[in-house]
Amino acid sequence: MILSFEEKKITDGVLSYIRSSKLILYIGQHLFNSFGFCFYVAGKLLLLVVSSLLLWEKAASIPACLAEEGGCWNPLVETFNSAIHKAETLYDLANQIHVELYQNKFSSEQFSSLNSQVIRKDKTALRAGSYCHSTLINTPNKENEHINIEIKEYVKTLINFVGAWISPLYHLVLELSAMQDVPESILSKAKEIEENNRQLLDDLKWILIKVSPTEEMKEEFPSWEHLSFLKSSGEKSKFLAMFNLSNCLGYDAKYTLLNLRILKCLTTGKDC
Structure with missing residues (x-):
């Protein structure tokens, strides 16, 4: 050496x-x-x-931070920065694919029809357009809840929240890859979203190890009720699942980004 x-x-x-x-x-x-x-x-x-x-x-x-030119490099801070960057990318991509699914001829007709059904208060379409499976996770919603919750519990909650999208995004890429006439722009965005979400989950797991080395994490990812629709052979069912996913993903990505910034402040004292 x-x-x-x-x-x-x-x-x-x-x-x-x-x-x-x-x-x-x-x-x-x-x-x-x-x-x-x-x-x-x-x-x-x-x-x-x-x-x-x-x-x-x-x-x-x-364990000291790693010295480098111009200052001190802190692995925990940098991992938070990495996670926040991935959440920002997720949010941008979620908005892009949402718009494209409404505008591209591949899916625009189906999405327009589903919107009409929501307006008519069709139960199936209304639930797909308004209910997100990630709401099953007990996340802090009020300002004082962020302050009072233990850091390790906060990280574990975010792990389960981000992990809730692992299966839906994996199967979205799988089904889009098998469907005919899928635009490359939609498929590539779906792949990038899936990859960023997986890497974000890895960052959060690393952060948990650092803030609580002895903590045992029990992953409790909620099941996605529209998975069976996505895997169905019927085209309408597949688009119903995509309709749900596109309406929830952007909201959840924004929520994740907000909580990562709060958690970084509480854990490292940076960017508060």
């Missing part, structure tokens, strides 16, 4: 310190062996050496 100049300086300093400590220890022991009356002094020297070495060991074991 090749050490940098700064690392060599630190290493040389430590070795020099240890050599000096050994010399002090040797002198103390020699005095003890030669002069019984020096026992007290030698004991003090020995205690000083041992205490100093223990302090070195303790300091070396404390």
Whole structure:
């Protein structure tokens, strides 16, 4: 392993310190062996050496942020930044695919029909257009709830909230890939959304390990009631599921983004 100049300086300093400590220890022991009356002094020297070495060991074991030019790089802060960036990307893509599903000839007729059914208060269409399965997760909704909730519980809640989209997005990509005449622009956005959501979930799991290393996480992702519609052979059922997904995904991505920013502030004290 090749050490940098700064690392060599630190290493040389430590070795020099240890050599000096050994010399002090040797002198103390020699005095003890030669002069019984020096026992007290030698004991003090020995205690000083041992205490100093223990302090070195303790300091070396404390995880510090990684030094870099212009400041200090904190892995926890950077992971929050990564998660927030992914949530921002998710929100933008969710809005884009929502608009495209309404405008592209591949799906515009079906979505227009579903909107008409919502206006007529058709129960099936109304539920698909207004109910999101992620609401089954007990998330903090009021300002004081964000303050009072434990950090680890907050992270676990967000993990389950983001995880609620793992299965729907996976199957969306799967079904779109198998359907005929699917525009590449819609399929590519669906793939990018699925990938960003999966990576965001990974970031949140890493954050949980850092804020609570001993915490055991039980994933409780709610089932998506429109999954059977998406996997159906009937085209209308598939579009009903996409209608639900497109109406919920943007809202949930925005909610995730808001809570990530709050959680970053509570956890790191940054960007409050």
